[in-house]
Amino acid sequence: MSDPILSVESVHVSYGRVNAVRDVSIEVPEGGLVALVGANGAGKSSVLGAVCGLVRPKSGAVRLDGKDITRWPTHRRVGAGLVLVPEGRQILGTLTVAENLRLGAHRRRRSAASESEMYELFPVLAERRSLPASALSGGEQQMLAIARAMIARPRVVLLDEPSMGLAPKMVDEVFSVIEKIRSTGVTVVLVEQNARRALRAADTGYVLETGEIAHSGPASELLEHPRVVEAYLGVE
């Protein structure tokens, strides 16, 4: 197998005396879709924080193309193509859809995609481009948050709970956009509490329990793993 585009190696994250992440290692192959699932508070966002430079791991390393980026500031990681869509979307409600997109492009000026490319990928945003982002539904705001990341032409996109709080129809749309992104060759790391949907979309999965990797492997195997089914999948 080829070397991973992104790897997390024995990362520990703590907040004061709270050890949020312990000895977590994750390998993300280029062009792959890796799901990181687990309960609320398991440490999923903290892992993403370490990957994109929002939290400094106490120990361990993060590598992009084999290069140690553990101490790089976030903007440098964005410049190298590693972009986060944060939990809770964090779009700017008073700015229009188009202005939010331009902010995303500004983060990677030289090689950013065009707004019109994003409207092709996210037609719902085209119709609403002049509206303030606060006028969008929750699902549309999530689309905008993803589009704002995609306009930076990421090589790896990290999605933190993109389906959280959305109506079932919008959850379907968000997952179909994730498939579309993946089909363009962009590598995806998907953090979800919706373990079943995430593992169905992914090639590889990691299950995080109280800061540690409890299970990992091909997503299709995790979907059948008795302990994973019992704790995270249940009856459909």
Ligand SMILES: Nc1ncnc2c1ncn2[C@@H]1O[C@H](COP(=O)(O)OP(=O)(O)O)[C@@H](O)[C@H]1O
């Ligand atoms: N900024 C912070 N300060 C203190 N504790 C935090 C902070 N962020 C997260 N935690 C704690 O770290 C643990 C993991 O949180 P988090 O990574 O947000 O989990 P998840 O994303 O899986 O819900 C939790 O116990 C949470 O309370």
Ligand SMILES: [Mg+2]
């Ligand atoms: Mg989280």
